Amino acid sequence: MQAFSDLLERLILTPSRNGKIDLLVNYFTSEVNPARGWALAVLTGELDIPGVKAGSIRRLAEARSDPELFRMSYDYVGDLAETVSLIWPGTRGANRVPPIEDIVETLLRATRAEGERLVAGWLDQLDPKGRWALIKMVTGGLRIGVSARLTKLALAQMGGVDAGEIEEIWHGLEPPYESLFDWLDGTAGKPAPDIKAPFRPVMLAHPLVTKDKRDDPDAVDPAMIDPEVFAAEWKYDGIRVQAVSERGTRRIYTRTGDDISHTFPDVLAGMDFDAAIDGELLIRAPNGEVAPFNDLQQRLNRKTVSKKQMETRPAFIRAYDILVDGGEDLRTLPFRDRRARLEDFVARAGSERIDLSPLVPVTTLDALEAARNAPPAPEIEGLMLKRWDSLYEAGRPTGPWYKWKRDPFLVDAVLLYAQRGHGRRSSFYSDFTFGVWRDGADGPELTPVGKAYFGFTDEELKQLDKFVRENTIDRFGPVRAVTATAEDGLVLEVAFEGLQRSPRHKSGLAMRFPRINRIRWDKPAGEADQLATLEKMLPPDPLAKS
Known part of the structure; x- marks a missing residue:
């Protein structure tokens, strides 16, 4: 537990992205299984300890201190874990603090009452830094500037593999990820979980014009606005998703790989195909156009969705790209070929839940700039520019794709x-x-x-x-x-x-x-x-x- 709390503290105090990656690599290299696996679960948000939540921690703190003093302290500090770690009247004894794997595995088996009692005992034994780490570990919400993606990049650097390889098998792995670490250590082969309808790492775009150059009339080189080099399409204000239907299994993933299939059964029902497509999840308005983002927001993050919600806010996917078609991986084809395959796929699918993202004519810089600032619908955020010869590469490669959002x-x-x-x-x-x-x-x-x-x-x-x-x-x-x-x-x-x-x-x-x-x-x-x-x-x- 000490090594994990030290890691969290250093991550908070390290502002640079590369510095954080170095810290993560050093931790994963120096620690052993299963400790580093449970730490990875915490860092990626995959650890859920149902018996201990933020309310449990607050009740423990109010029982160990004056409730009004706790309220005032929480008001001043603003963070529950930091407040409790500082105000907790620890009574450290001779008992050692268990390692992270013992804490996690014990809490996963504990009832709510047992969980609160165990956490109180560990808080007694830990110093303020350790208390903060323990509370963050069991309640989530680290807020240390480390995303799941950054953690996977560190794992890839540690094992000398491509981050996309980790992304593609991630959903078939479970904490504490021992097979993953054995592969990255070079002591075993790459895990091959039997994942039906797996997630493929998405390709992202760079801003065509950065914020500091937004007022510069020469920020965009007119020479790059070439219809033979770039295609353009509208950038809709929805949720970027990947819809995968393979071997009888249908899933909808966010761009970060979160499975949101259960929230959109109406879209799943329309995925009667064998393919993986990249697109924007949207809501259709009563007049057939795209509804405002607020309508989509009413359907996000729900455990269940009612028939009425699906009827009043029907969801659909506007397809941008196709990654797999009938078992054939298309990601190594240029965008021009993938676009032709996508057009054919949407026509064949004939689903009211899948339609095609229209292309925008590429003529002159002035015409495109006018289009991105005055799009045909308010639910359009601007333009996407994609090189016709671009492959579908995971991450954010420089050069192939650009987003050119309308001025705010x-x-x-x-x-x-x-x-x-x-x-x-x-x-x-x-x-x-x-x-x-x-x-x-x-x-x-x-x-x-x-x-x-x-x-x-x-x-x-x-x-x-x-x-x-x-x-x-x-x-x-x-x-x-x-x-x-x-x-x-x-x-x-x-x-x-x-x-x-x-x-x-x-x-x-x-x-x-x-x-x-x-x-x-x-x-x-x-x-x-x-x-x-x-x-x-x-x-x-x-x-x-x-």
Whole structure:
């Protein structure tokens, strides 16, 4: 357990991606089975200990300390694991702390009552760093800047194999992954789990124009806009998925390999084919067009889906690419050939749950730029550019594919509330709620329209945190209300990808991917935007077209 807690601490304190990979490689190389396997399960989010949850940890902490002191401490620190690890009145004895494998395997067999008792005993024996690691291990939500993908890249580097090989067998493996580590150590052959309808690592695109060059009119070389070199298609605002139907098994995966098949039985029913396709999961509106992302969001992350939900929000896949057709792996073919195979496949499939992503004519740079900023539907985020000769390569190779998103919507809003973040941001106010002006019963008033917690630099975060602390006028639990008048308020230029009506929000609007684009220290709060300005940005009601 000590080695694992040391690893987590170092990962938090190491900002660089390559530095984190080096730490992971060193850990997996120096540790042995099954300890490193259980650590891998924690890092990739594959470990689930049903008997101990965050509520259990909170109950233990309140029983061991003054409840009001715990509440105030949790409010200040902002992270449950960090709060408990610091406030816990440990009574370390002579008993040794079990290794990570003993902790995990014991908890997996324990009842809820036994689990809480065991965790309390280990918290007594551990130091604050070890307590934090233990709590994170059993409750999840590490927030240490390490994704499952990054962990698999470290494994690939450790074993001298391609990360795609690990991705392709991952869903057939189970913690503590002893066969995987034996293969990476060179003491056994590559695991060959009998996976039906396996996930294939997806190919990703680079931004055609980076954020720092968004205002540069020469950011895109006109010479690369060549119809003989690149194809273009619309980038829809949905969920990137891989639909696989092989040997009688049908699955739908997210781009990270999570199996979401159970949430979309209507799409599974329409996958009467033997193939693996890459596409965008969308909801069809009553008028036959693509529905807003909010409709798709109503169906995501559900354990079960009702017949009514499937009828009112029917899902379908807009196919971008085909990876396997009738048992033939097509990933080594150029995109031009895969596109022809995809068109033939969609025509043969004849499924109302699968349609074809249309190509956009590639003529001039000006024409494409106009198309990506004024797409034919509000549910389109911009364009994808794909080289006709590109193979389907796992990861994000440089050169073959680019995404060229439309310019974001911008609005000037006033900061209303702030809350502390998590992980390394737990000491800063980093989650910001903002609003715009509207006419109220007693004159102009601010109404909340969104919340953002990224888009700013570390230095700007310090400035925002300072403003919140110096201008707090009220508190609601962990939330602070700040001065927000026409004369004294902080204006934030907020960027967002889309807007839709939402009865759940006081303003009646919901933003898609809001983030802070600039801090407008120069602008009076009274000159921030009006709610009417945002309402004019709303897309047309799809029902109005029918």
